[in-house]
Amino acid sequence: MSAPRICVPGKHAQIQLIPVIFYSQRICHIENGTTAGNGTYQRNGFIYSSIAGYLKTDKTDDGQVLIEVKRDIEQNVVPSVDAVVTARVTNVNPRFCKCLILSVGKIGLREPFRGQIRKEDVRATEKDKVEMYKSFRPGDIIVARVLSLGDAHSYLLTTAENELGVVMATSEAGANMDPISWCEMKCPKTLAIEHRKVAKVQPKYIQHTDT
Amino acid sequence: MPTDTRRIGGPEESFSPLAYTPTDSTKTLMMSSNGIRNDGRKCEDLRKMFIKTGVVSQARGSAYIEQRETKIICSVYGPREVVRKEEFSMKGQLTCEFKYATFSCSYRRQHQQDSEEKDFSVQLLEALEPAVCLHKFPKAQVNIFVEVLQNDGSALAASITCASMALADAGIEVYDLVIGCSMKIHEDKVLTDPTVNEEYDSQNSKELNHGSITIGFMPSLNQISAITSKGEIQIDFLKRAMTDCVEACQKIYPAMQQTLHTSIKDKLTASER
Numbered sequence: 001m002s003a004p005r006i007c008v009p010g011k012h013a014q015i016q017l018i019p020v021i022f023y024s025q026r027i028c029h030i031e032n033g034t035t036a037g038n039g040t041y042q043r044n045g046f047i048y049s050s051i052a053g054y055l056k057t058d059k060t061d062d063g064q065v066l067i068e069v070k071r072d073i074e075q076n077v078v079p080s081v082d083a084v085v086t087a088r089v090t091n092v093n094p095r096f097c098k099c100l101i102l103s104v105g106k107i108g109l110r111e112p113f114r115g116q117i118r119k120e121d122v123r124a125t126e127k128d129k130v131e132m133y134k135s136f137r138p139g140d141i142i143v144a145r146v147l148s149l150g151d152a153h154s155y156l157l158t159t160a161e162n163e164l165g166v167v168m169a170t171s172e173a174g175a176n177m178d179p180i181s182w183c184e185m186k187c188p189k190t191l192a193i194e195h196r197k198v199a200k201v202q203p204k205y206i207q208h209t210d211t
Numbered sequence: 212m213p214t215d216t217r218r219i220g221g222p223e224e225s226f227s228p229l230a231y232t233p234t235d236s237t238k239t240l241m242m243s244s245n246g247i248r249n250d251g252r253k254c255e256d257l258r259k260m261f262i263k264t265g266v267v268s269q270a271r272g273s274a275y276i277e278q279r280e281t282k283i284i285c286s287v288y289g290p291r292e293v294v295r296k297e298e299f300s301m302k303g304q305l306t307c308e309f310k311y312a313t314f315s316c317s318y319r320r321q322h323q324q325d326s327e328e329k330d331f332s333v334q335l336l337e338a339l340e341p342a343v344c345l346h347k348f349p350k351a352q353v354n355i356f357v358e359v360l361q362n363d364g365s366a367l368a369a370s371i372t373c374a375s376m377a378l379a380d381a382g383i384e385v386y387d388l389v390i391g392c393s394m395k396i397h398e399d400k401v402l403t404d405p406t407v408n409e410e411y412d413s414q415n416s417k418e419l420n421h422g423s424i425t426i427g428f429m430p431s432l433n434q435i436s437a438i439t440s441k442g443e444i445q446i447d448f449l450k451r452a453m454t455d456c457v458e459a460c461q462k463i464y465p466a467m468q469q470t471l472h473t474s475i476k477d478k479l480t481a482s483e484r
Contacts, residue, residue, distance in 0.1 A: 050384040078348045091227045
């Protein structure tokens with residue numbers, strides 16, 4: 001059936017046409033140069049939509065046309081392997097720390113998922129000298145990467161990259177601490193120095209939190 | 212029978228108001244000789260339908276469906292973390308809970324799920340599970356809650372339609388919508404979308420050919436996701452009822468599409484503001 005076109009100006013300048021798509025509506029033939037993206041599935045040589053939303057076509061880096069169906073509203077995400085997640089540390093012990101995954105990439109979760117960082121996944125070098133209490137404290141906001149889906153309880157996370165680790169932490173005096181090196185943070189109130197596995201925050205990530 | 216101390220019980224001695232109402236003679240006589248049913252429909256007619264999505268603000272997605280006096284509300288939560296200790300699976304899980312509201316039927320329902328409701332929950336799950344892309348949310352689960360606010364027949368069929376609309380509203384990835392439809396087979400007649408008086412009742416059936424059938428149909432894939440029937444039905448009538456069900460589902464499909472379209476449109480314009 002021919003769906004009426006809805007045009008959303010400004011925000012999606014790269015999109016030419018934005019029809020509303022229904023479940024299982026056939027979008028196009030799978031040809032060389034087309035890839036099925038999010039919100040679509042392939043069957044019998046065709047790409048079908050799997051959510052109700054609008055069609056978005058995009059060029060990928062290798063010259064393929066990426067076909068996606070999007071909803072402008074909040075998306076449903078679950079943490080996947082290699083995804084960068086934001087989490088809050090809830091529990092620290094000498095072997096691992098537990099945390100709650102609050103968002104996956106840019107997308108905030110409605111309900112948190114449980115995650116876990118093992119001692120050996122905290123940093124890339126000198127793994128055997130890692131002390132959990134000198135890396136994380138409960139309440140810290142961390143950026144981590146999903147290592148594996150883990151067991152039935154929690155996802156396995158890692159901070160073994162320069163860009164990953166603690167991004168926000170409160171000192172014992174209750175002030176937001178400033179990072180001073182990759183392993184130390186300083187309290188602006190008491191000038192006390194506390195140990196953390198500090199993330200070298202990427203500018204692109206700051207943009208994410210702004211939006 | 213164990214009593215629930217936390218709820219206010221009725222008087223110790225009570226009689227059902229149904230005992231004082233005149234026995235419904237229409238229950239046996241289902242239609243007049245010219246083929247018109249008690250509510251003025253022909254055999255193959257569906258009841259008028261109303262669907263609305265986004266009715267429960269707390270839920271990820273929700274839908275409300277009304278087929279004359281049958282009124283059902285459904286809400287979908289998730290994908291969320293699996294709470295109970297269960298085995299690790301790479302596929303997502305789907306759970307369904309079907310419940311009649313205590314006031315929804317001619318006799319009072321209990322707060323806890325009875326065996327019929329549990330049975331319907333399983334049938335609902337079986338109808339929806341083939342349509343949902345479970346591999347898209349590994350380790351997580353999606354919960355579907357269906358509440359019948361008023362029951363005037365075809366509650367299972369309407370709840371299949373309602374649940375699939377709620378899934379669509381929640382943006383859960385699905386291969387296709389699922390449409391529920393039910394038929395009553397009475398002697399040599401096949402009645403579409405039966406009301407509670409027309410529905411199959413094993414006590415009231417003396418005829419040889421007497422039963423009901425409910426299907427879940429995926430319209431664009433042209434596949435049946437679930438089928439259930441009860442009563443004694445000759446195989447020819449079962450086949451006829453099935454094709455009639457599919458035809459009726461195809462009549463419901465445009466209404467669902469229209470509802471989805473307007474809801475997406477509204478959400479898009481709302482997010483632009």
